[in-house]
Amino acid sequence: MEGFLDTVDVYRTAIWQTLFMALVSLVASGLLGLALGIALYATRPGNLLSNRLVFGVLGVLVNIVRPIPFVIFLAAIGPLQVAAIGTTIGTNAVTFAISLAAAFAVSRIVEQSLVNVDPGVVEAARAAGASRLRILFGVVLPEGLGPLVLGYTFIFVGIVDMTAQAGLVGGGGLGQYAITYGSQRYDWGVVYVSVATIIVIVQVGQFVGNRIARGVLRR
Amino acid sequence: MAEPIVRLTGVSKRYERKGGTAVTAVDDVSLDVHEGEVLAVIGYSGAGKSTVVRLMNALEAPTSGTVTVAGQDLTRLPEKDLRRARQKIGMIFQQFNLFRSRTVAGNVAYPLKVAGVPRAQRDARVAELLDFVGLLERAHAHPEQLSGGQKQRVGIARALATNPPLLLADEATSALDPETTTEVLSLLRRVNRELGVTIVVITHEMDAVRQIADRVAVMENGRVVEVGDVYDVFSAPRTAPARRFVRSVLHDRPEPDVLERLRHRHPGRLLTVLITDEPDLQKRVDEAFVGAGVRTELVHGGVSELRERRLGSLTYEATGPRGAVDAALAALRAAGVAVEEEV
Numbered sequence: 001m002e003g004f005l006d007t008v009d010v011y012r013t014a015i016w017q018t019l020f021m022a023l024v025s026l027v028a029s030g031l032l033g034l035a036l037g038i039a040l041y042a043t044r045p046g047n048l049l050s051n052r053l054v055f056g057v058l059g060v061l062v063n064i065v066r067p068i069p070f071v072i073f074l075a076a077i078g079p080l081q082v083a084a085i086g087t088t089i090g091t092n093a094v095t096f097a098i099s100l101a102a103a104f105a106v107s108r109i110v111e112q113s114l115v116n117v118d119p120g121v122v123e124a125a126r127a128a129g130a131s132r133l134r135i136l137f138g139v140v141l142p143e144g145l146g147p148l149v150l151g152y153t154f155i156f157v158g159i160v161d162m163t164a165q166a167g168l169v170g171g172g173g174l175g176q177y178a179i180t181y182g183s184q185r186y187d188w189g190v191v192y193v194s195v196a197t198i199i200v201i202v203q204v205g206q207f208v209g210n211r212i213a214r215g216v217l218r219r
Numbered sequence: 220m221a222e223p224i225v226r227l228t229g230v231s232k233r234y235e236r237k238g239g240t241a242v243t244a245v246d247d248v249s250l251d252v253h254e255g256e257v258l259a260v261i262g263y264s265g266a267g268k269s270t271v272v273r274l275m276n277a278l279e280a281p282t283s284g285t286v287t288v289a290g291q292d293l294t295r296l297p298e299k300d301l302r303r304a305r306q307k308i309g310m311i312f313q314q315f316n317l318f319r320s321r322t323v324a325g326n327v328a329y330p331l332k333v334a335g336v337p338r339a340q341r342d343a344r345v346a347e348l349l350d351f352v353g354l355l356e357r358a359h360a361h362p363e364q365l366s367g368g369q370k371q372r373v374g375i376a377r378a379l380a381t382n383p384p385l386l387l388a389d390e391a392t393s394a395l396d397p398e399t400t401t402e403v404l405s406l407l408r409r410v411n412r413e414l415g416v417t418i419v420v421i422t423h424e425m426d427a428v429r430q431i432a433d434r435v436a437v438m439e440n441g442r443v444v445e446v447g448d449v450y451d452v453f454s455a456p457r458t459a460p461a462r463r464f465v466r467s468v469l470h471d472r473p474e475p476d477v478l479e480r481l482r483h484r485h486p487g488r489l490l491t492v493l494i495t496d497e498p499d500l501q502k503r504v505d506e507a508f509v510g511a512g513v514r515t516e517l518v519h520g521g522v523s524e525l526r527e528r529r530l531g532s533l534t535y536e537a538t539g540p541r542g543a544v545d546a547a548l549a550a551l552r553a554a555g556v557a558v559e560e561e562v
């Protein structure tokens with residue numbers, strides 16, 4: 001454990017970096033994915049803003065990007081990172097990459113949550129004379145909020161995973177800490193502390209998400 | 220007579236299916252709904268009842284024909300005006316379709332919000348409506364905390380929020396048990412009588428027709444095959460499809476298994492007489508049998524009320540000398556009695 005005690009300051013910084021990357025990415029990808037997911041739901045044939053072309057293009061885009069393994073995505077997105085952040089290394093560049101990658105996953109989760117909203121409820125809002133946008137934001141979104149929050153919780157776990165992978169390319173955070181000060185120095189104490197910390201972060205995220213979802217679903 | 224509140228003129232609705240086939244859900248329907256009445260739309264599953272009703276509040280646009288509601292031709296209105304028109308047509312559903320994300324009060328307030336009614340007025344109206352449906356104390360409950368009957372009462376309050384002159388009910392009691400059905404039907408009746416709201420109910424339940432309908436439209440294969448006063452259609456359906464449907468809901472003839480047992484016990488010929496509210500009907504029936512020298516035994520049937528008028532059917536076992544029963548049958552028919560022999 002000496003290795004760990006010697007690097008407590010680095011460890012502390014790594015925690016903050018991981019939390020920063022995870023939370024900023026969660027919010028950024030959450031918003032981006034929400035917009036994309038709403039667009040996917042609304043333009044689906046037969047839905048409120050049914051549009052075959054937009055639905056098709058978005059669907060193909062999401063299907064191409066989403067399955068790309070994150071480390072490869074990270075490499076491929078280099079030019080975009082340079083354009084947006086000015087560099088491909090460091091916490092900010094990684095946060096940018098995670099936000100983008102996660103947004104595509106979020107979009108499908110949002111779409112799924114909304115598709116599962118009872119069409120009868122949409123029908124009732126239509127019968128009340130509500131406009132399409134009003135139904136989308138005033139009825140469909142609130143009705144799908146419970147599953148949506150659970151979906152975001154699920155995504156949070158994936159995002160924490162991505163922050164750890166980002167350690168491989170100098171993204172900072174607990175992943176990099178575990179590699180640089182842990183496995184590369186055969187200091188398994190550092191590795192296990194990192195693992196335990198990640199587990200705690202994930203569990204807290206899971207707990208908070210479940211709590212919020214339960215509040216929304218009142219169950 | 221005053222202008223009908225809903226007028227369908229030559230309305231058809233076709234759905235294109237994948238693979239190039241099409242379904243004609245509604246086929247050249249012309250139908251008036253009179254102001255202040257309760258019209259029941261009945262018919263077998265897939266007859267096009269829901270589609271007809273969804274055409275009335277423009278949830279569906281007709282493929283051809285015109286739909287006029289309160290003097291306004293919905294088929295000519297742009298989307299924005301259609302939305303305004305829908306605000307003046309209430310609708311309730313089989314599965315209630317309440318917003319789970321809103322409280323009872325929030326559900327009822329929704330159409331008022333959509334219509335742009337200011338907050339204070341909205342709250343007052345919501346309280347008034349919840350009081351009318353007897354759920355004032357549940358205002359802050361969430362839909363999943365309510366029973367089915369309570370949910371439908373919220374649905375009714377929500378549908379009436381904007382004071383619409385017309386309420387559409389698609390199988391509004393089909394998901395409820397008989398007791399709750401009666402409760403909801405009597406609420407709908409109050410809506411009609413006390414608030415003067417015209418109601419179109421889709422139903423396949425005889426009880427619903429019996430309890431609230433003034434007139435009935437019978438649908439089959441997308442067409443309205445018969446429309447008329449409930450008593451007239453049920454006591455004397457003019458078309459074969461209407462007769463078939465009426466028969467299936469009234470159970471006015473012995474079912475095959477019942478008939479089998481009757482035959483076993485009663486070797487004579489079995490004649491079923493339709494009992495309407497003609498005052499001297501029983502006398503005519505008796506005279507026909509007695510005149511022909513036929514003895515009768517009442518073996519099946521019953522008489523009850525429809526729209527406060529007598530309606531039912533009685534099955535007799537008729538026995539007598541050779542040719543006497545045929546003579547009685549002829550005499551009954553000559554006397555204007557509706558009679559069928561069970562064969």
Ligand SMILES: Nc1ncnc2c1ncn2[C@@H]1O[C@H](COP(=O)(O)OP(=O)(O)OP(=O)(O)O)[C@@H](O)[C@H]1O
Binds near residue numbers: 234242244264265267
């Ligand atoms: N959106 C749709 N797309 C394709 N076909 C449809 C659609 N809506 C209805 N149909 C078809 O139109 C016909 C009439 O349907 P409708 O729902 O009006 O019948 P219904 O009388 O209300 O039946 P039920 O008693 O089962 O509710 C059916 O054959 C149905 O399959």
Ligand SMILES: [Mg+2]
Binds near residue numbers: 268269270389
């Ligand atoms: Mg139906």
